[in-house]
Amino acid sequence: MPSLLEVRELKTYLTTSQGVVKAVDGISFDVREGETVALVGESGCGKTMSALSIMRLIPRPQASIVGGEIRFQGRDLLKLGEEEMRRIRGAEIAMIFQEPMTSLNPVLSIGRQITETVEAHHPLSKEEARSRALELLQLVGISDPAQRLAEYPHQFSGGMRQRVMIAIALSCRPKLILADEPTTALDVTIQAQLLELMRDLSRRFGVALVIITHNLGVVARYADRVNVMYAGKIIESGTATEIYRAPRHPYTMGLLRSVPRLDQPRKSKLEPIEGQPPDLWNLPAGCSFAPRCRFVVEKCAQEAPPLRQVEDSHHSACWVAETLTQ
Numbered sequence: 001m002p003s004l005l006e007v008r009e010l011k012t013y014l015t016t017s018q019g020v021v022k023a024v025d026g027i028s029f030d031v032r033e034g035e036t037v038a039l040v041g042e043s044g045c046g047k048t049m050s051a052l053s054i055m056r057l058i059p060r061p062q063a064s065i066v067g068g069e070i071r072f073q074g075r076d077l078l079k080l081g082e083e084e085m086r087r088i089r090g091a092e093i094a095m096i097f098q099e100p101m102t103s104l105n106p107v108l109s110i111g112r113q114i115t116e117t118v119e120a121h122h123p124l125s126k127e128e129a130r131s132r133a134l135e136l137l138q139l140v141g142i143s144d145p146a147q148r149l150a151e152y153p154h155q156f157s158g159g160m161r162q163r164v165m166i167a168i169a170l171s172c173r174p175k176l177i178l179a180d181e182p183t184t185a186l187d188v189t190i191q192a193q194l195l196e197l198m199r200d201l202s203r204r205f206g207v208a209l210v211i212i213t214h215n216l217g218v219v220a221r222y223a224d225r226v227n228v229m230y231a232g233k234i235i236e237s238g239t240a241t242e243i244y245r246a247p248r249h250p251y252t253m254g255l256l257r258s259v260p261r262l263d264q265p266r267k268s269k270l271e272p273i274e275g276q277p278p279d280l281w282n283l284p285a286g287c288s289f290a291p292r293c294r295f296v297v298e299k300c301a302q303e304a305p306p307l308r309q310v311e312d313s314h315h316s317a318c319w320v321a322e323t324l325t326q
Contacts, residue, residue: 004032005208010067010070011025038219041214090121090174091174093174096166109152113168170205176208177208178212216256231280234307238314287305295323295324
């Protein structure tokens with residue numbers, strides 16, 4: 001199946017008073033039609049900046065895309081003009097932002113925020129746009145949608161605001177949705193409902209999903225393929241089955257060991273990853289995970305390992321990947 005989205009050697013740097021931060025440092029991945037791909041990693045590893053780079057919504061002038069390609073249906077998004085890119089945002093690629101309370105406009109009604117997106121990309125009358133908004137609210141499971149259209153974000157709960165964000169993302173039937181931590185700050189029951197909703201809608205409309213998360217439970221249940229990020233790089237990639245069955249990077253192994261498991265004795269202890277995340281202003285010369293790694297060898301401190309194949313579709317950026325066992 002041909003790729004819908006192809007990201008190749010993408011580099012997004014931030015210029016700060018302390019120096020240049022390589023927020024996204026040469027990542028490559030692809031997304032096929034109708035597929036769910038996860039970007040996983042701890043806070044500050046570059047997940048959100050990767051998504052914002054794809055949408056070309058990075059914070060300027062501090063941030064700039066300094067290299068790489070972002071090909072969507074064969075078009076390099078980095079070579080498009082701002083007006084062309086504006087036509088793609090929302091219509092062909094949509095994004096669900098991390099915190100709906102700050103993403104939704106507090107002074108516009110929910111109905112206006114949905115119809116605004118629809119009217120920007122389709123020549124609809126106000127009545128047609130309103131009918132589409134009603135249909136979308138029903139689709140994402142919001143009761144009494146006619147009344148809710150006239151209400152404002154502060155009148156909705158966190159889970160309902162996130163449903164509104166999903167409705168806005170689906171409003172123009174895009175081919176790809178980028179979901180940045182779509183269940184942050186929600187209780188586990190609402191998280192499960194929203195994730196099931198997103199999966200069902202994705203399958204119904206054939207929409208590809210990129211889920212950005214640090215929640216490994218979400219990844220195991222909903223993702224087809226997984227890209228694990230650390231310090232701005234993808235350090236392991238593969239199918240969800242490959243990653244969970246036999247992780248081939250010490251960082252991925254550490255993430256999995258630090259999560260409670262139902263198949264372990266109740267009194268078994270979690271194993272945290274030792275050390276601290278790297279200082280992005282002063283990364284080590286070799287592998288950026290080496291100071292925290294218990295499998296480190298001499299070569300790790302001298303040369304950064306490339307992302308290389310270890311199994312069929314399984315890749316790892318580790319010099320000792322073939323020798324690692326859980």
